Amino acid sequence: MKTDGAALPRSNLRSGRRFLLMAVGYWNNDGNKWKVRSASLLLLILTIAQVVLAIWISYWHRDLFDALEDRQRAALLRLVLIFVLIFILTMAVTALHLTVKRWLQLDWRRWLTELLLDQWLSHAHHYRLQLIGGEHDNPDGRIAEDVKIATETAIGLAHSLLFSVLILGSFVDILYSVSGSATLPGTSISIPGYMVLMAFLYAGVGTALGLMLGRPLIRATNRLQTVEANLRFGLARVREHSEAIALAHGGSSERRDAGRLFADVGLGWNRQTLAYLGIVSFSTGYGTLLPVFPILIAAPQYVAGIMSLGLLMQAAQAFQRLTSALSWPIDNLGEIARCRASIDRIITFREGMERLEHEASKNGYGANRIELRRTDKAELEMRRLCLDNADGQPLLADFNLIVRHGERILITGDPSVTGALFKAVAGLWPWGRGEVFLPAGRDIVFVPQRPYLHAGTLRAVLAYPHPGAQYKESVLRWALECVGIGRLQSRLGDYEDWARVLPLRTQQRLDIARLFLQQPQWVFIEEMADTFDGRDELMTLELLHRELPNATLINISRHKERPKGFYNRHLALYPPGSNQPGE
Numbered sequence: 001m002k003t004d005g006a007a008l009p010r011s012n013l014r015s016g017r018r019f020l021l022m023a024v025g026y027w028n029n030d031g032n033k034w035k036v037r038s039a040s041l042l043l044l045i046l047t048i049a050q051v052v053l054a055i056w057i058s059y060w061h062r063d064l065f066d067a068l069e070d071r072q073r074a075a076l077l078r079l080v081l082i083f084v085l086i087f088i089l090t091m092a093v094t095a096l097h098l099t100v101k102r103w104l105q106l107d108w109r110r111w112l113t114e115l116l117l118d119q120w121l122s123h124a125h126h127y128r129l130q131l132i133g134g135e136h137d138n139p140d141g142r143i144a145e146d147v148k149i150a151t152e153t154a155i156g157l158a159h160s161l162l163f164s165v166l167i168l169g170s171f172v173d174i175l176y177s178v179s180g181s182a183t184l185p186g187t188s189i190s191i192p193g194y195m196v197l198m199a200f201l202y203a204g205v206g207t208a209l210g211l212m213l214g215r216p217l218i219r220a221t222n223r224l225q226t227v228e229a230n231l232r233f234g235l236a237r238v239r240e241h242s243e244a245i246a247l248a249h250g251g252s253s254e255r256r257d258a259g260r261l262f263a264d265v266g267l268g269w270n271r272q273t274l275a276y277l278g279i280v281s282f283s284t285g286y287g288t289l290l291p292v293f294p295i296l297i298a299a300p301q302y303v304a305g306i307m308s309l310g311l312l313m314q315a316a317q318a319f320q321r322l323t324s325a326l327s328w329p330i331d332n333l334g335e336i337a338r339c340r341a342s343i344d345r346i347i348t349f350r351e352g353m354e355r356l357e358h359e360a361s362k363n364g365y366g367a368n369r370i371e372l373r374r375t376d377k378a379e380l381e382m383r384r385l386c387l388d389n390a391d392g393q394p395l396l397a398d399f400n401l402i403v404r405h406g407e408r409i410l411i412t413g414d415p416s417v418t419g420a421l422f423k424a425v426a427g428l429w430p431w432g433r434g435e436v437f438l439p440a441g442r443d444i445v446f447v448p449q450r451p452y453l454h455a456g457t458l459r460a461v462l463a464y465p466h467p468g469a470q471y472k473e474s475v476l477r478w479a480l481e482c483v484g485i486g487r488l489q490s491r492l493g494d495y496e497d498w499a500r501v502l503p504l505r506t507q508q509r510l511d512i513a514r515l516f517l518q519q520p521q522w523v524f525i526e527e528m529a530d531t532f533d534g535r536d537e538l539m540t541l542e543l544l545h546r547e548l549p550n551a552t553l554i555n556i557s558r559h560k561e562r563p564k565g566f567y568n569r570h571l572a573l574y575p576p577g578s579n580q581p582g583e
């Protein structure tokens with residue numbers, strides 16, 4: 001697949017601008033903006049203090065070597081005391097600077113994580129995001145890992161860049177004043193502050209070669225982070241579905257898939273290694289030459305007696321400081337690549353959610369959309385509802401239905417049609433058109449075939465999605481007893497991964513117990529009772545009717561047999577042209 005060579009820089013610039021706007025949002029957030037700004041100002045002041053200490057130690061080195069050259073014992077004692085002061089101040093400033101910087105990194109990460117979580121977990125975006133195109137795979141990794149990398153690295157890079165700029169401005173003046181002038185060999189041309197020019201040439205050549213050698217590193221790092229996330233996601237899925245995999249004896253298949261994912265990691269790692277090879281080799285040579293080079297070019301002036309030993313050492317140190325500041329891009333190339341890759345992943349993830357929000361603001365997915373509306377009537381109505389599958393094939397055409405409060409309706413037929421209808425009423429099905437009018441002021445509780453049981457105490461799992469403290473323990477015990485799993489009453493405070501601990505039918509009974517706690521007026525069930533035998537299914541439905549006598553019940557089932565006297569209506573739904581019987 002060919003890629004436009006100009007597209008990548010434009011994409012990176014757009015991602016950088018969008019991330020910068022998100023950063024501005026953090027520094028302007030109403031919650032604690034003054035605390036954030038105060039911490040940022042303190043970080044700036046401490047960075048300036050670090051530069052002042054670096055300048056001070058530069059002059060201290062000059063005085064030290066001059067005192068050594070002149071063998072001045074009293075001056076050496078005074079310089080030792082000054083060094084102790086510099087040492088204490090440097091430790092204090094560094095410790096305080098680290099504390100403030102890490103607080104900012106964590107607080108920014110917290111703010112950005114909460115922002116993305118709010119978008120991802122609202123309006124079922126975590127589900128719908130899987131149904132639209134775009135580069136937003138592994139959202140868990142983008143929120144947990146990429147946000148961490150982007151916030152920590154961005155603040156670290158901003159600090160090091162500011163420090164380098166301040167060092168550059170300070171040590172240019174120092175190096176210019178101590179290096180004196182040099183005459184070009186064979187001429188009378190004198191170059192004042194020649195070591196400044198040499199420092200710029202040294203750093204300029206080094207940076208240009210480093211950027212050229214390190215260019216492949218950005219693409220390699222981005223690719224490696226993607227395949228690493230794919231490996232984590234694949235292994236997490238094995239953990240989540242370990243029972244089904246074990247029952248299907250699918251261990252060898254999963255092992256092959258994991259091996260393939262790790263092979264991708266290995267390929268990405270090797271590509272990054274090759275990308276690192278050139279830049280690390282060059283950086284090693286560049287860094288090895290740096291301490292020696294300024295002494296060599298200043299040595300003629302020292303030998304000629306123009307420079308003292310202290311001035312020579314200060315010039316060499318200032319040269320190193322200056323070239324290090326100028327070499328900031330090459331020194332931080334790996335971190336820049338890592339940060340930029342994470343920023344790109346965050347921005348593409350957020351753009352996917354913004355696309356969903358934009359479509360939701362139009363109340364659907366483009367011109368052909370399913371519109372969900374609230375009415376002032378105590379009934380659920382579907383008008384001219386058409387459902388398609390992801391390929392555009394029709395599942396249901398011009399379907400009209402009115403469900404009045406208190407009715408009990410059985411829906412059977414093609415599972416692809418009934419499943420799409422279940423998700424459409426829940427607002428999760430993006431393919432189709434028509435209108436669904438929801439009853440006013442009444443939430444519909446949707447009960448899927450396999451309930452969601454998160455890791456936590458049984459009390460919290462039973463009360464989900466409400467806090468466990470919302471219900472009295474006696475009420476929780478009553479709900480468990482009603483659905484026939486009273487044996488779990490003693491385990492309300494136990495912390496477990498209940499989706500693994502409990503068998504499916506017990507999980508489903510736990511889901512029914514949730515209904516008794518919530519007391520909804522509308523219940524829409526998708527094949528939840530199909531795993532029960534006929535007698536248990538009827539007992540479960542009668543239990544629902546007894547504990548929720550005024551609730552409307554819509555049950556999607558693959559069982560075509562109708563319990564006598566329980567349902568008011570039976571609908572059989574099939575795709576158009578299937579020649580199957582209707583209602």
